[in-house]
Amino acid sequence: MRLQNKVILITGAASGIGKSTALLFGREGAQVIVNDLDEAKGIETVNEITGAGGAARFIQADVTHSDSVKAMVEQIIQAYGRIDVLFNNAGISGVGALHELEPDAWDRIMSINVKGVFLPSKHVLPHMMERKSGSIINMSSCIAEIGLARRASYAATKGAVLALTKSMQVDYAPYGIRVNALLPGTILTPFVENYLRTSYDDPEAAVASLKSRQLSSEMGRPEDVASAALFLASDESKFMMGSPLYIDGGVTFGKNA
Template structure:
């Protein structure tokens, strides 16, 4: 029960890493605010949590819209009286080199991956500042540290999130608010599986290529990132501030001979 009685808000927790984190947070004793733009997916996460005896509440909100981000936080406060942890997990990808990326795609990815982090954080920070206590986890990516073919807008946003994390930590350390970032490698989520099926003639060959980025030769699982998120959300990481936490199977710092 490493998160016993902590009220945790996880954006984009209807599927993938967000769902895995929501389930694990609840198992560790947290009261979980599940957020997603998909009501169906969000409710599935809540149902699964409750089936295992956990506490959860679903709030449908688009965190790229200020009023909806504010309502998300207010709903959590009305239900539980506080927000201890915000996990800015919601994100989307975009494929293409710069000259192949449409302005529409660029704006969409930037909106979700950067503006969504900004608005959700902006909505919850006054409450955390008043309490002089809080914990924000931002979802970056190991792509913030390395170059990867045809990921221009995605890498730009994840680099921005990492830089934002460090700046936020300086601003909010005086209020006893910690801000850290997760930097996963390629994680085998439903999104990645669909991407492989829809983007390649031979999805299995593409998967084998992606596996080679990791030293262990396998992709990560959503649960691998969820475990790291629990660590950052818990008091075990109380001396970590403005830090990037890598869960990438060695993609950044390792290279096979």
């Protein structure tokens, strides 16, 4: 029980990496707050956690709207008195070279992926500062460190999240708050599986191409990222501050011959 009695808010926890993390955190003894816009899938995640003997509740909130996030945080504080860990996981992908992007598409991914980290952090931090403890985990991506074709908007958001993480750590270290970032590679989430099916004439060839750029020769699974999030949420990572944690199968720093 590495997270025994910790109150943990996970945004975008109804599916993919967020859901896998919520399930793992529940097994590790946390009180898991499942946040998402999708109420049905969010409640499904909660039911899986509680069905396995864990503790969880669902709160619907839009991470791009300040009033919505503020109300969610206030509800958690009223119910539990604190938030020990915030996992800013909610996010979307974006495809296209810069000249192909429409302004509305650019604004949407910036809002969800960057503002969606800013607002939960903004409203949770005062409570962590008061208690002089807390861990914030921000979802970046290895694309913040490498170039990848036709991912301009997504790369811009994940680079911003990584830079924000480092700056946040400097500001909030005096309050005993740790801020770290996860940098996954290509993870085989339901979203990615659907993208491969609908965007490629030969999805199997697309998967093979993705695997070929990994030193591991395999794509990551949501559980791989959840395990890394567990480390950052637990006290085991107490000496990690402002750090990027790569879960990318070696794609960032390696190159197959």
